[in-house]
Amino acid sequence: xxxxxxxxxxxxxxxxxxxxxxxxxxxxxxxxxxxxxxxxxxxxxxxxxxxxxxxxxxxxxxxxxxxxxxxxxxxxxxxxxxxxxxxxxxxxxxxxxxxxxxxxxxxxxxxxxxxxxxxxxxxxxxxxxxxxxxxxxxxxxxxxxxxxxxxxxxxxxxxxxxxxxxxxxxxxxxxxxxxxxxxxxxxxxxxxxxxxxxxxxxxxxxxxxxxxxxxxxxxxxxxxxxxxxxxxxxxxxxxxxxxxxxxxxxxxxxxxxxxxxxxxxxxxxxxxxxxxxxxxxxxxxxxxxxxxxxxxxxxxxxxxxxxxxxxxxxxxxxxxxxxxxxxxxxxxxxxxxxxxxxxxxxxxxxxxxxxxxxxxxxxxxxxxxxxxxxxxxxxxxxxxxxxxxxxxxxxxxxxxxxxxxxxxxxxxxxxxxxxxxxxxxxxxxxxxxxxxxxxxxxxxxxxxxxxxxxxxxxxxxxxxxxxxxxxxxxxxxxxxxxxxxxxxxxxxxxxxxxxxxxxxxxxxxxxxxxxxxxxxxxxxxxxxxxxxxxxxxxxxxxxxxxxxxxxxxxxxxxxxxxxxxxxxxxxxxxxxxxxxxxxxxxxxxxxxxxxxxxxxxxxxxxxxxxxxxxxxxxxxxxxxxx
Amino acid sequence: xxxxxxxxxxxxxxxxxxxxxxxxxxxxxxxxxxxxxxxxxxxxxxxxxxxxxxxxxxxxxxxxxxxxxxxxxxxxxxxxxxxxxxxxxxxxxxxxxxxxxxxxxxxxxxxxxxxxxxxxxxxxxxxxxxxxxxxxxxxxxxxxxxxxxxxxxxxxxxxxxxxxxxxxxxxxxxxxxxxxxxxxxxxxxxxxxxxxxxxxxxxxxxxxxxxxxxxxxxxxxxxxxxxxxxxxxxx
Numbered sequence: 001x002x003x004x005x006x007x008x009x010x011x012x013x014x015x016x017x018x019x020x021x022x023x024x025x026x027x028x029x030x031x032x033x034x035x036x037x038x039x040x041x042x043x044x045x046x047x048x049x050x051x052x053x054x055x056x057x058x059x060x061x062x063x064x065x066x067x068x069x070x071x072x073x074x075x076x077x078x079x080x081x082x083x084x085x086x087x088x089x090x091x092x093x094x095x096x097x098x099x100x101x102x103x104x105x106x107x108x109x110x111x112x113x114x115x116x117x118x119x120x121x122x123x124x125x126x127x128x129x130x131x132x133x134x135x136x137x138x139x140x141x142x143x144x145x146x147x148x149x150x151x152x153x154x155x156x157x158x159x160x161x162x163x164x165x166x167x168x169x170x171x172x173x174x175x176x177x178x179x180x181x182x183x184x185x186x187x188x189x190x191x192x193x194x195x196x197x198x199x200x201x202x203x204x205x206x207x208x209x210x211x212x213x214x215x216x217x218x219x220x221x222x223x224x225x226x227x228x229x230x231x232x233x234x235x236x237x238x239x240x241x242x243x244x245x246x247x248x249x250x251x252x253x254x255x256x257x258x259x260x261x262x263x264x265x266x267x268x269x270x271x272x273x274x275x276x277x278x279x280x281x282x283x284x285x286x287x288x289x290x291x292x293x294x295x296x297x298x299x300x301x302x303x304x305x306x307x308x309x310x311x312x313x314x315x316x317x318x319x320x321x322x323x324x325x326x327x328x329x330x331x332x333x334x335x336x337x338x339x340x341x342x343x344x345x346x347x348x349x350x351x352x353x354x355x356x357x358x359x360x361x362x363x364x365x366x367x368x369x370x371x372x373x374x375x376x377x378x379x380x381x382x383x384x385x386x387x388x389x390x391x392x393x394x395x396x397x398x399x400x401x402x403x404x405x406x407x408x409x410x411x412x413x414x415x416x417x418x419x420x421x422x423x424x425x426x427x428x429x430x431x432x433x434x435x436x437x438x439x440x441x442x443x444x445x446x447x448x449x450x451x452x453x454x455x456x457x458x459x460x461x462x463x464x465x466x467x468x469x470x471x472x473x474x475x476x477x478x479x480x481x482x483x484x485x486x487x488x489x490x491x492x493x494x495x496x497x498x499x500x501x502x503x504x505x506x507x508x509x510x511x512x513x514x515x516x517x518x519x520x521x522x523x524x525x526x527x528x529x530x531x532x533x534x535x536x537x538x539x540x541x542x543x544x545x546x547x548x549x550x551x552x553x554x555x556x557x558x559x560x561x562x563x564x565x566x567x568x569x570x571x572x573x574x575x576x577x578x579x580x581x582x583x584x585x586x587x588x589x590x591x592x593x594x595x596x597x598x599x600x601x602x603x604x605x606x607x608x609x610x611x612x613x614x615x616x617x618x619x620x621x622x623x624x625x626x
Numbered sequence: 627x628x629x630x631x632x633x634x635x636x637x638x639x640x641x642x643x644x645x646x647x648x649x650x651x652x653x654x655x656x657x658x659x660x661x662x663x664x665x666x667x668x669x670x671x672x673x674x675x676x677x678x679x680x681x682x683x684x685x686x687x688x689x690x691x692x693x694x695x696x697x698x699x700x701x702x703x704x705x706x707x708x709x710x711x712x713x714x715x716x717x718x719x720x721x722x723x724x725x726x727x728x729x730x731x732x733x734x735x736x737x738x739x740x741x742x743x744x745x746x747x748x749x750x751x752x753x754x755x756x757x758x759x760x761x762x763x764x765x766x767x768x769x770x771x772x773x774x775x776x777x778x779x780x781x782x783x784x785x786x787x788x789x790x791x792x793x794x795x796x797x798x799x800x801x802x803x804x805x806x807x808x809x810x811x812x813x814x815x816x817x818x819x820x821x822x823x824x825x826x827x828x829x830x831x832x833x834x835x836x837x838x839x840x841x842x843x844x845x846x847x848x849x850x851x852x853x854x855x856x857x858x859x860x861x
Contacts, residue, residue, distance in 0.1 A: 019652065020715070023699045027717040030697055034723035034736045036688035042728040129730035129781045131682050
């Protein structure tokens, strides 16, 4: 290859260099370049009306420290949102939180600004821009904001409280800064430890409050100011007013309880009186139940017609309205009269007295005096170491020393037990003196006792002063009851015996459920069974039913009043003592009881007095008025 | 810039070798090439699945390293009678595209790979005719591969473009059979060849190395059939 003529530096002198240059330059033009495209058909998003709700008033937002603005987006399908917050034109915060955004106001001086919140919500169209987070629905909210970071320096003060239209009126001085949060009004009883929040006020221009819940009593008010990040509290301001109080309850006829109280002075706030009754159902714990609500402010008395017997009753007065229930005082009353606990009792119609016997471990207790209690005035006559026994008809009375090995029995005048009519030495079949317990006296002069010396039941003829018959102890559990004239006897194992002169014959067996639901009438030839929700009058000889009446529940430990002839017994369902007319089965009276009813409880009653005795609760006399 | 350096090197070599020799021929070759590129094709599939699975964009694969044209410049000298030897420089390229577009915008991920090969070549007539010959040529050269991933994203009026470049080296050998027709000092050739290559350095940048989903480094794979036509001039 030869050089072309001319200047040696000219590129044309090197033609293959020119060729090489052309080659490389053409390489650039010759480079492969992908060209394929394909437009995917994705529907563009449709216009969407997205509603944004900003919490609170947008008139002017008062702000201090770090302020949080809450919002909600009214479209369930929206999953994501990007929110930008501008104060005037300055971007101060961005978030993807769907409920709130906040910023620190301390970088701004105090004053009025404009908030602009820009909401960018992905369209969800599925397009490329949407997937790359670049396609949004856009909306914005604007509202004024007043930034006030001045420190709160003085607490609010309550002015003297006055009564306006029977309601306490509270007033206080206005708080002037924009960083007000709220007022809180508190009230507490003067001696209470805790304050009760009455109201939260979000408007700083409100400077008074009428207590529409006050119902009386000594109370203290205070107001709390929440401003910026501080809470400042006023001193307590006292207010004293009358409160309705319960007077002593009174027992009125039919054993109803009359409750009276003073009228509430605060007519505008009054809604109702409430009476609650508390009964000690477990040891030391009084359980209160609402008895009645009375909505008439002028109605200031109430009669409890269902006052229970057996325990003290506690009544408490409450005053209430829709916002408050305050309690006034408590009053206690007892229906009947409490007396010491005794195990056995009998009623002596002729002297209208109850005779109580103390028993410990199945034996007459020598440490306690038995006593007579007269029904008329509940006077207690202690027997000074003697036990006294009356025949069912009250015609005869006996007393003996209250020691187990005493065999001397004194017959006394039933109307004057200090007048001794006769002295009887009780001996058993072996002629030995008896030391006895479980002493039963019949109308016909027969006494039955348990002889501790021979361990036999001894039947003794008092009239003739001779041993009558003996029943081997091993044949008996114990005697549950003996007919008034001693002709029939019910043993603890349910055996029903006919007792004749020196003999006793088992007639049949009383079902176990009926053994404590049985009592004899004045005539030995009949007895009454109160099981199976019926009163059944039966013939003693052969259990033939003479008459039968249905009743609501079984009666336990039935007793026939010798004066009225009525039958009484307690129910274990609903805790009631019920009295029935034996002639037609009609219910004469129902007495509510507050008792842990069990078979160990004893109930005896005469024409006007019910005696209740239970181991845990003590013993009570209750006057019954038919 | 690198092309100009090669240009000057080539110039120096040709000038040194051929300037004082009268029996010089120059040939310009246009070729149509196929390429193996199976590793880059796999990488394309992996890249597309990443966009689909992780970014949830339903991209499609287009133009998966298709056959494409190449340019070659050869210089021969008759040092050995009837068996000229020389040097050559060759350029070719191919590429692929991952693409998605809809009303809101467009996403292209283009892989472009080109190579510049510089080497020695030899020629022997294996069947002479009256004014034409059947010729056998052999090419042995160093290949530099230039690979780039061009990502172009356009959303509305906003566009974003990023380019990541890698390069590698390999040795290529290509036997070629051609029919040569000579008219005066001009010659026209049509031929067919097959190139095989041996990697020296897989695709890397100054900072990164291109690796597939199994963490194996990637080699371009230039082997393939070469169809070519040439025009030459004997000085």
